[in-house]
Amino acid sequence: MTTLTPDPALRLILGxxxxxRLELLAQLGVVPAAVRPPDINEDxxxxxxxxxxxxxxxxxxxxxxxxxxxxxxxxxxxxxxxGRRIMRKPADRAEAAAFxxxxxxxxxxxxxxxxxxxxxxxxxxxxxxxxxMKRLSEAELTTYLASDDWRGKAxxxxxxxxxxxxxxxxxxxxxxxxGLPLAETAGLLTAAGFSLWGDRA
Numbered sequence: 001m002t003t004l005t006p007d008p009a010l011r012l013i014l015g016x017x018x019x020x021r022l023e024l025l026a027q028l029g030v031v032p033a034a035v036r037p038p039d040i041n042e043d044x045x046x047x048x049x050x051x052x053x054x055x056x057x058x059x060x061x062x063x064x065x066x067x068x069x070x071x072x073x074x075x076x077x078x079x080x081x082x083g084r085r086i087m088r089k090p091a092d093r094a095e096a097a098a099f100x101x102x103x104x105x106x107x108x109x110x111x112x113x114x115x116x117x118x119x120x121x122x123x124x125x126x127x128x129x130x131x132x133m134k135r136l137s138e139a140e141l142t143t144y145l146a147s148d149d150w151r152g153k154a155x156x157x158x159x160x161x162x163x164x165x166x167x168x169x170x171x172x173x174x175x176x177x178x179g180l181p182l183a184e185t186a187g188l189l190t191a192a193g194f195s196l197w198g199d200r201a
Contacts, residue, residue, distance in 0.1 A: 002123075007070075007195065010072050010192075010195065011072070013033060013065070014032040014035045015036055015037060015061050016061075016076055018179055020178050021179050022035070024175055024185075029196075038061045040060045040064050044086050048086070050079055050084065050086045051081075053086055054077050055113045058077045062116075062117040062122050072117070072192050074189065075114070076185075080103075080109070080154045087156070089152055090151075090156045100155075100156050100157065103155065104133060104135050105133065105136075107130055107133075108155070109129065109130055110128070110155070110172075112126065112127050114127075116192045121192075123192055124188070127176040127181040129174075129176050129177050132167065133166050136166060144162060144163060144166075149162050158178070159174070
């Protein structure tokens with residue numbers, strides 16, 4: 001992976017409206033200069049596999065961004081995959097119930113792809129984490145759905161919310177499940193010349 005010389009004056013633009021990604025960046029001590037979520041078509045193509053899908057969407061988001069000189073853009077996309085089935089954000093409570101019922105007592109994957117863009121150059125990586133969900137009782141499912149925590153969450157749950165009680169085991173990146181794998185994101189930003197560990201202007 002090509003690494004550019006660190007530039008302390010670079011400004012980070014977050015190409016995502018996710019409050020969780022803002023919080024995760026804050027763990028790195030980074031506050032974006034601006035938040036500009038791109039507007040792209042996120043429909044799944046026929047026969048598209050989950051890993052291919054999430055990488056394409058992250059790349060499309062980056063392509064839709066036009067960073068000014070002195071800016072570096074960070075985009076990401078997260079999806080939940082049960083085998084070949086892609087579970088995006090549920091449209092309604094019924095779809096959230098269907099997603100959670102399908103994952104109940106089984107393992108699934110959470111895949112987050114991160115794309116960092118500076119000028120016309122893009123650095124990209126995906127991170128896959130295997131997640132085990134306990135077998136959900138009717139009471140657990142009903143109570144969780146009533147909380148509305150499933151809204152706006154890939155697969156209908158967030159591990160850092162009430163549904164964390166349903167996840168006894170993961171293999172991979174916890175921050176990747178939340179929406180931004182920090183180790184890999186730090187590596188991509190560093191490669192693009194964004195000064196994470198030194199002085200910033």
